[in-house]
Amino acid sequence: MKKKTKVICSLLLAAAVFVLLYIVDINNTGNSMLATVLQLGAIYALVAVSMNLLNGFTGLFSLGQAGFMALGAYTFGILTIPVESRGMVYYLYGINDVLANAALPVPLAMIVAGLVAAFFALLIGAPVLRLKSDYFAIATLGFSEIVRILIGSSPLNTVTNGSLGLKMIPGFSSFFTPFLISGFCILVIVLLLRSSYGRSFKAIREDEIAAEAMGINLSKHKQMAFIISSFFAGIGGALLAMFLGAVTPTTFPVKLTYDILLIVVIGGIGSVTGSVIASFLVVACKEWWFRFLDQSMYIGAFHVPLLKSGFRMVVFSLVLMIVVLFFRRGIMGDREFSWDGIAAFFRRLFRRNRPALSGADLPAGDERNGGDGHE
Amino acid sequence: MSLTAFLQYCLTGISIGGIYALIAIGYTMVYGILRLINFAHGDIFMMAAYFMIFAMTDFFLPWQVSVVIVIVATIVLGVVIEWLAYRPLRSAPRMSIMISAIGVSYLLQNLATYLFSALPKGYPEIPFLKQIIHLGNVSTSLVTFITPILTIGLVAALMFIINHTKVGMAMRAVSRDFETAQLMGIKINRVISFTFVIGCFLAAIGSVLYFTPRATVNPLSGALPGIKCFVAAVFGGIGSIPGAVVGGFLIGISETFIKAFGYSEFSDAFTFVLLILILLIRPSGLFGEKQTEKV
Numbered sequence: 001m002k003k004k005t006k007v008i009c010s011l012l013l014a015a016a017v018f019v020l021l022y023i024v025d026i027n028n029t030g031n032s033m034l035a036t037v038l039q040l041g042a043i044y045a046l047v048a049v050s051m052n053l054l055n056g057f058t059g060l061f062s063l064g065q066a067g068f069m070a071l072g073a074y075t076f077g078i079l080t081i082p083v084e085s086r087g088m089v090y091y092l093y094g095i096n097d098v099l100a101n102a103a104l105p106v107p108l109a110m111i112v113a114g115l116v117a118a119f120f121a122l123l124i125g126a127p128v129l130r131l132k133s134d135y136f137a138i139a140t141l142g143f144s145e146i147v148r149i150l151i152g153s154s155p156l157n158t159v160t161n162g163s164l165g166l167k168m169i170p171g172f173s174s175f176f177t178p179f180l181i182s183g184f185c186i187l188v189i190v191l192l193l194r195s196s197y198g199r200s201f202k203a204i205r206e207d208e209i210a211a212e213a214m215g216i217n218l219s220k221h222k223q224m225a226f227i228i229s230s231f232f233a234g235i236g237g238a239l240l241a242m243f244l245g246a247v248t249p250t251t252f253p254v255k256l257t258y259d260i261l262l263i264v265v266i267g268g269i270g271s272v273t274g275s276v277i278a279s280f281l282v283v284a285c286k287e288w289w290f291r292f293l294d295q296s297m298y299i300g301a302f303h304v305p306l307l308k309s310g311f312r313m314v315v316f317s318l319v320l321m322i323v324v325l326f327f328r329r330g331i332m333g334d335r336e337f338s339w340d341g342i343a344a345f346f347r348r349l350f351r352r353n354r355p356a357l358s359g360a361d362l363p364a365g366d367e368r369n370g371g372d373g374h375e
Numbered sequence: 376m377s378l379t380a381f382l383q384y385c386l387t388g389i390s391i392g393g394i395y396a397l398i399a400i401g402y403t404m405v406y407g408i409l410r411l412i413n414f415a416h417g418d419i420f421m422m423a424a425y426f427m428i429f430a431m432t433d434f435f436l437p438w439q440v441s442v443v444i445v446i447v448a449t450i451v452l453g454v455v456i457e458w459l460a461y462r463p464l465r466s467a468p469r470m471s472i473m474i475s476a477i478g479v480s481y482l483l484q485n486l487a488t489y490l491f492s493a494l495p496k497g498y499p500e501i502p503f504l505k506q507i508i509h510l511g512n513v514s515t516s517l518v519t520f521i522t523p524i525l526t527i528g529l530v531a532a533l534m535f536i537i538n539h540t541k542v543g544m545a546m547r548a549v550s551r552d553f554e555t556a557q558l559m560g561i562k563i564n565r566v567i568s569f570t571f572v573i574g575c576f577l578a579a580i581g582s583v584l585y586f587t588p589r590a591t592v593n594p595l596s597g598a599l600p601g602i603k604c605f606v607a608a609v610f611g612g613i614g615s616i617p618g619a620v621v622g623g624f625l626i627g628i629s630e631t632f633i634k635a636f637g638y639s640e641f642s643d644a645f646t647f648v649l650l651i652l653i654l655l656i657r658p659s660g661l662f663g664e665k666q667t668e669k670v
Contacts, residue, residue, distance in 0.1 A: 142647035310489035
C-alpha cells in the first residue's frame with residue numbers, strides 16, 4: 001500500500017472515531033455507562049502503553065506503575081484544586097503555606113505531574129535499575145508501596161491531606177479531553193518506539209549483552225525508558241484524578257498495578273495496539289458487561305446459581321488465568337496494527353480458494369473487529 | 376522504656392518474626408527451585424485462615440482436628456495451584472510464570488471476597504493457645520510464647536530433610552541445576568510438588584499462629600504479610616533457609632519496635648525501604664550465593 005493511501009486511511013479512521021465519540025457525547029444524558037467506560041478506557045490505555053514501554057519493549061519488569069500514577073495524581077490535584085475551595089478540602093489539617101496559593105492551569109499542571117513522576121523515576125532509577133529482572137520488579141513494587149504509605153502519612157498532612165485525600169479536583173472540560181491527551185501521549189510513545197531509541201530498547205529486551213556490544217549504552221537507555229514510562233504514568237495518574245475528582249492513598253494500591261499489568265498481558269506484551277484494545281475491553285467487561293454477574297438473577301422461577309456480589313471479579317480473574325496459561329501472546333502478541341496487515345487480510349479473504357487463514361493474517365482482522373466493537 | 380516493656384516487645388517481635396520466618400521459607404524454597412516469586416503465597420496463607428474458620432465455626436470441630444484439616448487443605452490448595460498455574464509454564468519465559476503467579480494471587484483474593492465477603496470474619500478462639508502465661512514480670516499468651524519455639528523446631532526438621540534425606544538431596548540438585556538434575560533421573564515435577572507441600576505446610580501453621588491473636592480475617596489480610604515475608608526471604612538471601620529465618624525474625628523484631636516507638640504508620644514502609652537497601656547493598660542477601668550469569 002502506498003504511503004499516501006495509508007495517510008488517508010488513518011485520517012479517515014481518526015475522523016470515524018471522532019464522529020463515533022461525538023455521537024456518544026451528544027447521546028450522553030447524565031451518566032451513560034458507555035461514555036464512562038470509554039473515558040476510563042482511554043486513561044487506562046495510556047497507563048498500559050506506558051507500562052508496556054518498560055515491560056514489553058525494554059524488557060524491564062516493573063511493578064511500580066501505581067506509585068508513579070499516585071505521584072502524578074497528587075501533584076496534579078495539589079496544583080489544580082481551586083484556591084478558594086482549598087480551605088474546604090484541607091479543613092482538618094490546614095494547608096501548607098507554600099502550597100496555599102500555588103495554582104497552575106490544567107495543561108501546565110498535567111505536565112508538572114508527569115515531570116514529578118519522572119523526577120522520582122530518575123531518583124530511584126539509578127540504583128534500582130542495576131537489579132536483575134524479578135528483583136527489579138519487587139523493588140519497584142516496594143517503591144510504589146512506599147509512595148502510597150508516605151502520601152497517607154501524618155507528616156505530609158498539610159501537603160497531601162493524609163488519609164482524607166484530595167477532593168474537588170477539576171474534571172474534564174469536555175468529553176473529548178481524555179481521548180485527546182491520551183491519544184497524543186500514545187502517539188508520542190509510538191513515535192519514540194519507532195526512533196533509534198525505540199530500537200535500542202528492543203535490542204536491550206532481546207539481549208542485553210549483545211545490545212551493549214552493539215554500542216548501546218545500557219544504563220542510559222534503561223534509565224530513559226524508566227523515566228519516560230514514569231512520565232506518562234504520571235500523566236495517566238493526573239487524568240485519573242480528573243476523572244475521579246477525588247483521590248486518596250487507597251486509590252493506588254498494588255492491585256491497580258496488577259490491573260494494568262493484566263491489561264498489558266491480555267493485549268499482548270510488546271504491542272501498543274494490543275494494550276489500547278485490551279484496556280477498552282477490560283474496562284468495559286469489568287465495569288459494565290460483567291456487572292450482571294454481581295446480581296442474583298431469576299429465569300422464570302429458576303434461581304441462577306453462583307451469581308452474587310463478587311462473582312464478576314472471579315470470572316474476570318479466571319478469564320485472565322486462561323489468557324495467561326493458554327493464550328500467552330494475548331490479543332496481539334507483539335504485532336502492531338498496520339494498514340498493510342489489513343490490506344493483506346482482505347486480499348486473502350477474497351481469494352476464494354483459501355478457506356483457512358494463516359496465523360499472520362489474523363491480527364489485522366482481530367484488530368479491526370476489536371476496534372469497531374468498542375468505538 | 377522499662378525493662379519489662381522492653382522484654383514484652385522483644386517477645387512479641389520474636390513471635391511475629393517466627394511466623395514471618397515460616398512464611399518466608401515458602402518463598403525462599405520456591406524461588407530457589409523455580410526462580411519464581413510466588414506472589415500467591417501470601418494469599419494461600421490467607422486462605423488457610425478461612426479454612427480454619429470453616430472447620431471450627433461452621434463444622435464445630437475441635438481445634439486439634441481443625442488444625443490438621445487446615446494443614447491438609449492448604450497443602451492441597453498449594454499443590455493444585457502449582458499443578459494448574461505453574462507447571463504448564465515450565466518452559467515459558469520467566470516473565471510469564473511471574474504474571475501467572477500474580478494472576479493466581481488476584482484470583483485467590485477475588486475468590487475469597489466472593490465466597491466469604493469482603494467484610495472481616497471472626498477468627499475462631501482457641502482457648503488453649505490464648506491462655507495467659509507469666510514469665511517473671513512479662514505476661515503473654517501461650518501462642519506468642521510457643522511460636523518461636525515451634526519455628527525453630529520446624530526449621531530444624533526442615534534442615535534435616537534437606538540435608539539428610541533423598542528427597543532433600545533431590546531438591547538441592549534441582550535448585551542447583553534444573554536440567555542436569557533431570558538428566559540424573561530426578562523427577563523434577565515430584566520434587567517441585569514436594570517443595571510446595573513444605574511451603575504450604577509451614578504457611579498453614581504460620582496462619583494458625585498469626586491469626587489466633589488477631590481475631591479477624593479479610594480477603595486482603597494475606598497480601599501485606601506475604602510481601603513482608605518475601606522481603607525477609609530476600610534479606611536472608613533467596614534460596615537460603617537459615618537466611619529466611621534470620622530475615623523473618625529481624626523484620627518481625629524491628630517492626631514491633633518501630634510500632635513501640637510510636638511510628639506505626641511507617642512500619643510497613645520500613646520493610647520496603649529495607650528491601651530496596653538490601654537489594655542495593657547486597658543483592659544476594661545475607662547468606663545468598665552470588666550468581667554469575669552464563670552467556
